Amino acid sequence: MDADNKVSGLIPQEYSGMRLDKALAMLFPEFSRSTIQKWLKDALVSIDDEILPQKQKVSGGEIFEVQIPQQRSIHSQAQDINLNIVHQDNQILVINKPHGLVVHPGAGNPDQTLLNGLLYFDRALYDLPRAGIVHRLDKDTSGLMVIARTESARLRLIEQLQSRQMSREYLAVVNGVPISGGEIDASISRHSVDRKRMAVNESGKQAISHYRIKEKYRNHCLLKVRLETGRTHQIRVHMQYIGYPVFGDPVYGQRLVVPRHASEKLVTVLKEFRRQSLHAQKLSFIHPGTGECVFFEQDLPGDMQRLIELLKEDRAIND
8 A cells, every 4th residue: 555645624614414424525526435434434534633433414614634545456467468449538548359358357367358458558547446447348249348547537437337328339140030129128147056157037136238130141130239237248148038149159159050051151150150249339428527428439340240241141142
């Protein structure tokens, strides 16, 4: 832990009657309420030279002093990993994550992750939880992610995720051909037997996905999927649940089905496609610094483009 940053000032008169933790949250909007409550619990806040409980009401005019702890919550190593940065400013980064790149270090992936690359790109991210990562993509899902570069930006982005203000739209090639688009409102929790999987479960957390048909092929379909919530593996679990699993998904997919009379090129691509064909194509949110709505879009990666080209050719030849 680095040296603490001591901040002092006056409680505004208009805060009279307000709980201490709420008053401090108003004075330090860049920090979460839980963080401020931890300061109070750890006796890092004094009011007129006294340590007060968080529920104590203020009168206004008191002198406060806060020792804001400067600490590094990350112990991962910075590593030089090529990042495809779509946008950057002093508040955020927007990156296009390639498939195959793990977001966070974990069991089996202690390093060479997106987090390691972010720490190398900007050492200041050591001082943010999870190096500013506020949402994630599965290892073999490609596409857009936003990264916070300041604590205030991180909190504002998390708030948008929780209030469903951040819009995320994916493209997915699925097995089978749905008749039409629709909404999937099916709660998700950890699988009761296989703890590495997720499953639809009435007692789980609410999960809502909206899907629309973009293109139909003979045995597959290209869907646009918009997330209203962001549960682990949500799109993959939901599409399996309605009977149209994401093509190539090694966990929630189905056995390979090759269209009759398919070309050798298509058969080869279908057999060799080893990941879920899922791409985070569009991302929009309120910029935490400017307050303006920003929008980003990223083309499909090469492997999905090739798959779709061959599915189109197959449809044209065999229709």
